[in-house]
Amino acid sequence: MADELVKLVEGLKAAHGAQLVSIVLYGSAVMGDFDPERSNYNVLVVLETITPADLRAVRPLIEDWQARGHPLPLYFTREEMVDASDVFPMEFLDMSAAHRVLYGEDPFLGLEVSTVHLRHQIEYELRGKLIRLRELYIPASQSAERVTALMTDSIVSFVTLFRHVLRLFGISEPPLKRREVVQRLGDSLSLEVTPFHAVLDLREAKRSLPLEEADRLFAAYVEAIRGVIERVDHLEVRP
Numbered sequence: 610m611a612d613e614l615v616k617l618v619e620g621l622k623a624a625h626g627a628q629l630v631s632i633v634l635y636g637s638a639v640m641g642d643f644d645p646e647r648s649n650y651n652v653l654v655v656l657e658t659i660t661p662a663d664l665r666a667v668r669p670l671i672e673d674w675q676a677r678g679h680p681l682p683l684y685f686t687r688e689e690m691v692d693a694s695d696v697f698p699m700e701f702l703d704m705s706a707a708h709r710v711l712y713g714e715d716p717f718l719g720l721e722v723s724t725v726h727l728r729h730q731i732e733y734e735l736r737g738k739l740i741r742l743r744e745l746y747i748p749a750s751q752s753a754e755r756v757t758a759l760m761t762d763s764i765v766s767f768v769t770l771f772r773h774v775l776r777l778f779g780i781s782e783p784p785l786k787r788r789e790v791v792q793r794l795g796d797s798l799s800l801e802v803t804p805f806h807a808v809l810d811l812r813e814a815k816r817s818l819p820l821e822e823a824d825r826l827f828a829a830y831v832e833a834i835r836g837v838i839e840r841v842d843h844l845e846v847r848p
Contacts, residue, residue, distance in 0.1 A: 611650075613650065613674075613677060613679070614634065614650060614652075614711065617632075617650075617652065617670065617674055617682075618632055618711050618712050620667070620670040621654060621667065621670070621682075621712070622712065624663075624666040624667045624670060625654075625656060625663060625666070625667070627657075628656045628657050628658065628663060629654070629655075629656060629712070629713060630655040630656060630657060630687050630713050630714060630716065631653070631654070631655040631710060631712065631713040631714050631715070631716045632652065632653070632654055632655075632710070632711040632712040632713060633652065633653040633654075633655070633704070633708050633709065633710055633711065633715075633716065633717075634650060634651070634652055634708065634709045634711055635651050635652075635653060635703070635704040635707060635708040635709075636648075636650075636651035636703075636707075637651075637765075638650055638651070638709075639707045639708060639709050640707045640785040640786065641785060641786050642785075642786055642787050646815075649678055649679045649680060650679050651679075651680060651683075652679075652682040652683070652711075653682065653683045653685065653704065653708075653716070654682045654683065654684050654685075655684075655685050655686070655687055655690060655713070655716045656684065656685075656686055656687075657686065657687060658686055659684055659685075659686055664684070685716075687716070690716050690720065691720065694720060694721065694722045694723060695722070695723035695725065695726065696726075698722055698723060698724050698726060698727045698730060698773075699727065699730055699731065699734070699769075699770070699773050701717075701720070701722045702722050702724075702773065702776070703769065703772070703773075704717065705717040705720065705722065706782070706785065707785050724776070727773065727776065727777065728777055728841065728844060731770060731773050731774060731777065731841055732838065732841045732842055734770055735767075735770055735834070735837065735838045735841065736838060738763065738766055738767065738770070739831070739834050739835070739838065742759070742763055742831065742834075743831070745759055746759060746827065750824070752820070753817050753818055753819055753820035753822075753823045754817045756818075756820065756823040756824065756827055757811055757816075757817040757818055757823050758817075759827070760808045760811065760823075760826065760827060760830055761808060761811050761812040764787075764805065764808045764809060764812060765787070767805075767834060768787045768790050768791060768805070771790050771791065771794050771837065772784070772785075772790050774794065774798070774837060774840070774841055775790070775793055775794060775797060777841065777844060778797060778798060778840075778844070780793065780797060787809060788806070788809060791805045791806060791809065792806075794837070798837075798840055800833070800836050800837060800840065801833055801836065802833060803829075803833075804826060804829040804830040804832075804833040805830070805833060807826055807829075807830075808826070808830055
């Protein structure tokens with residue numbers, strides 16, 4: 610385990626004591642797409658109960674954790690893990706499929722995640738991220754580097770959503786690695802996914818494109834995302 614994680618786990622144990630149920634690592638660090646220069650550690654902390662005092666107790670530890678570039682840990686109570694599983698189906702399905710218990714019990718063992726609202730959540734997230742992508746393109750459009758970065762940064766979130774699109778279309782255990790998700794999406798839904806592969810190529814190569822080429826790829830990227838959204842939207846039979 611990385612030194613940063615060891616320090617976090619020991620600090621959480623000291624701060625929460627008997628209240629601490631689980632510490633779980635999830636995300637790219639256990640999915641096989643971890644990039645030390647771009648990725649960070651995503652951590653879930655489960656307590657028996659959560660009070661303001663519990664959260665204050667970890668402030669110095671978490672401030673140091675954030676200063677190292679990592680997001681705030683997610684805090685849930687044991688009871689909330691069960692009660693909220695139908696509200697956050699995508700997040701819980703992702704964490705359940707790929708996680709590593711760093712301390713305590715596995716909070717996903719035996720946890721049933723309802724997918725009754727999954728289609729709605731996926732479409733909502735896809736449309737919201739597409740709208741945001743267009744907004745961010747306006748200031749970025751003056752620079753090839755910024756347009757390229759906009760695509761290579763956003764592809765991670767979109768591929769996470771694509772994994773759940775595959776679930777909607779009957780693939781109960783979609784791939785975890787990004788390229789495999791994109792390829793399976795294209796094969797299973799008969800979609801054009803070449804722009805997604807091109808953006809992943811840029812992300813892995815850590816390079817930019819000339820502005821004209823970046824603009825062309827951005828247009829194709831947005832159109833490919835729209836294609837996925839249309840398939841998700843039409844999956845639901847409307848009255």
